[in-house]
Amino acid sequence: MxxxxxxxxxxxxxxxxxxxxxxxxxxxxxxxxxxxxxxxxxxxxxxxxxxxxxxxxxxxxxxxxxxxxxxxxxxxxxxxxxxxxxxxxxxxxxxxxxxxxxxxxxxxxxxxxxxxxxxxxxxxxxxxxxxxxxxxxxxxxxxxxxxxxxxxxxxxxxxxxxxxxxxxxxxxxxxxxSLELLHSMLTTRAEEFTQGVVFQKAQKVLGQGIIVSDGALHRTQRKLVQPALRRVQTEKYTEAMVAAAEAFAESRVEHQPFDVVFEMHGVGLDILCTALYGGGLSVETADQVKRATPDVMTGIVAQALYPARWMEKVPIPVNRRFDSALPRLKNAVEEIITRHRARADDAGPTGLQMLMDATDPETGRPMSDSQLQDEVINLIVAGTEAVGTMLAWFFHEIAVNPDIQQRMVTEIDEVIGDGPLTVENLGRLRFTRAVLNETLRRHTPTWLLTRKATEESELGDHLIPKDGEVVFSLTVLHRDPDLFDQPMRFDPDRWLDGRTADLPKHAFIPFVVGKRKCLGDHFAQHAMLVAAVVMVRRWRLVHAEGGGRDVRERALALVIPAGLTMYPEKQSR
Structure with a gap:
């Protein structure tokens, strides 16, 4: 089997x-x-x-x-x-x-x-x-x-x-x-738990960026980074996001197969760089980032699961790929910052410029160069991997559910037609947004997250010792049949017909909850919506072989659709 x-x-x-x-x-x-x-x-x-x-x-x-x-x-x-x-x-x-x-x-x-x-x-x-x-x-x-x-x-x-x-x-x-215990640990008792071993290992890549930092530093960096990712600011990136997504759509050749996961990571990277940094990367640098990021993130999870620390030094393939990819990723980030500074006057009010101009409200100091680099790496890793992975699952699901795809096409034609994509008309795509929501639920990519007890803590009837590592899976949580009817069925209508209206608080948390909630949740969801609509208007992606039956979940740093190769056909109406 x-x-x-x-x-x-x-x-x-x-x-x-x-x-x-x-x-x-x-x-x-x-x-x-x-x-x-x-x-x-x-x-x-x-x-x-x-x-x-x-x-x-x-x-x-x-x-x-x-x-x-x-x-x-x-x-x-x-x-x-x-x-x-x-x-x-x-x-x-x-x-x-x-x-x-x-x-x-x-x-x-x-x-x-x-x-x-x-x-x-x-x-x-x-x-x-x-x-x-x-x-x-x-x-x-x-x-x-x-x-x-x-x-x-x-x-x-x-x-x-x-x-x-x-x-x-x-x-x-x-x-x-337990949903109740998880909610308690992430919210009301969050001060008793700090970032766990996965995040500690991630510091090799993410430095002291907002994803892995804790305590006073995390609170400070959150204040500096948040303005660039708020909903209002994210909506201002719509035009840039559309341009990046359309560039990818135009580059497709009908009936020519491509690796969907790899290319969707590229779409996520292009949208991120165009929206936040005022322009795309060179072809060579973009390719480096797309190839380096999965190896870096897989290496982090592998090191978090090793039974002994010495195993991080063993020259097995996952460690060798990690050691090779990390400097390539950091070199690419240095290029992004250098290029932006060289044309700062022409780039306009980008997200990166907002980070450069941000100052600590208490000290009045801006970010140091090393902290700025850490934050850019954090945004690239989070934005590229998460957005790309969810888009890959999205195109897989609508291909195996053609009736769902046709309903999306009909809705997009009725709401937008041949007009431009705007914040207003994107917001009226109720069914399309439900399809993306269901993708986030059915294929939540974060299968393994960790916390570490800062003191002896009681969870339910049990005690977690000081420094005890606590593990939870959002992928599994969102497939709980006690929360979601027929959880393994891809059913966007559950978000429209009232079935999810009475869900317990925080039963659906694809971006976590509490003080560690992902700051880029609005950016990620908006980027996915833009990319999905741009592609669906033009192309219908078809599985290259097997009708998608050979596609399987592969749990690396995120849960990716392994074996997903598709080719585009002109969208039928």
Whole structure:
């Protein structure tokens, strides 16, 4: 199966690169084989915690297909409390619920019945230590399971307790699965949590920019950067955004296939540079940024997940690409700043000029050259990767849902016709905006975000130790069937027919929430809308082969549509 192939490829890669010993690889295969043969007896008297490494599995003889989705949460203090999942497709996590078997359950009570008192409920164990997630192996912890299928693994965790413990080698992390706990951590108790390990590793690239800085520096930089990205200011960039998007649309050749992810990152970069910096980059520099940014961001996530810091120095491909890409990205940023300063008088009131002119309201000082460079890198990395990735998913979805694309074409023709794109008529594209909103929900790219406890903190019934790393996934959150009806279905109408009107507060947070909310949310959404409308007016993108069936999620720094190659055809009306 595809999932098994991904697992094998990931583990084999680690073994070849001398990161994961072949003995662990063999043990993982044996564990998976054993787990597929596990059988949970229906009698409550025989229920017990089962681990794939257990040697006592011979007495279970059910067919593998009956239990191939079984996993167990192990609570150290209460070894007889377990959480199991029922069978169900991985790409639709949570639809079958989570079953919590408790030793105090009455004899003969069927836990699979929906009217069971424990079905779908999280039972308080009394332990202050979050239960250990399933799939733990000696020496490497959950690393093989995470590498095998990152999003699937995080999705399975989300059907269990509100907070679980994750082990990556010797490192311990805590995964938040509860919307209530996540909201509390990001807002009302945000001062108890600082940026986590992903952001710490990102400082190698982003310096002390607004994405990774914290404390007083972050508050200061937020005041300096925010004016260039406010909604009112973003709308002033519309003409520049349209020019950049139309330049890309005009460069397409009918029936000529192209790598959609790569080219959409280029569109995001061109829009960003044209709008914020007053002009596009040279072809060579733009190509450097487009090729360097994914390698840099993937390297950051890889280093955040390494079990040991020394692994950052091992010359495996992901580290070599990171070390090569970083100086190329920084050189490109230096060129942007240098070129802008050389023609500052002709560039007009650009976003970059606003950053150069901004002063600290308390000290009256402008940004230093190094801080300015950090902020430009932050804007490029965030704007290029996020906007490009979401546009790629957008074009994939409307290609596999032609009725949705046709409704967009009709709406654009009725609202805009052959006229120019303006803030006013873009704002009237209700259905098109709903399609983009659904893309943000269904394909939220941030599958792994982290926070770090500044002191011992209580989340729910559990304690997070000081310096404890907390992990959460917005990709998984936005696919929660308790929040969104048929979450794996791409359905823009859910944003128009009232189904999302009663969502809990902060149930949909593609740009996070709280003091760390992305400052560029308005810019990113406006840029996506402009690029989408410009392209759809002219072209209908078609999958080059397989009708899009071979496109799959690949969790790197962001979740990208791997294997997405398309070609343009003239838009039909």
């Amino acid at each position: 595809a999932e098994a192939a991904v697992m094998t490829d990931s583990l084999e890669t680690l073994r070849r690169e001398r990161v994961l010993p072949s003995s662990i690889l063999a043990r993982t295969r044996v564990a998976d084989a054993l787990k597929s043969r596990l059988h949970l007896r229906e009698s409550a008297a025989h229920r017990r915690c089962i681990h794939p490494d257990s040697l006592g599995v011979k007495r279970f003889s059910a067919p593998a297909q009956e239990m191939d989705a079984l996993d167990t949460f192990i609570t150290p203090e209460l070894p007889c409390v377990s959480f199991q999942w029922t069978n169900g497709p991985l790409q639709s996590p949570g639809e079958h619920g989570a079953l919590c078997s408790h030793p105090e359950q009455a004899e003969g009570e069927d836990p699979m019945k929906e009217n069971s008192s424990t079905y779908g409920k999280r039972v308080r164990t009394g332990s202050r230590t979050p239960p250990l997630a399933p799939g733990h192996l000696p020496g490497v912890g959950h690393l093989p399971a995470l590498l095998r299928d990152p999003i699937g693994f995080m999705s399975r965790l989300s059907t269990g307790p509100d907070l679980v413990t994750l082990r990556l080698g010797p490192r311990t992390m805590y995964v938040v699965n």
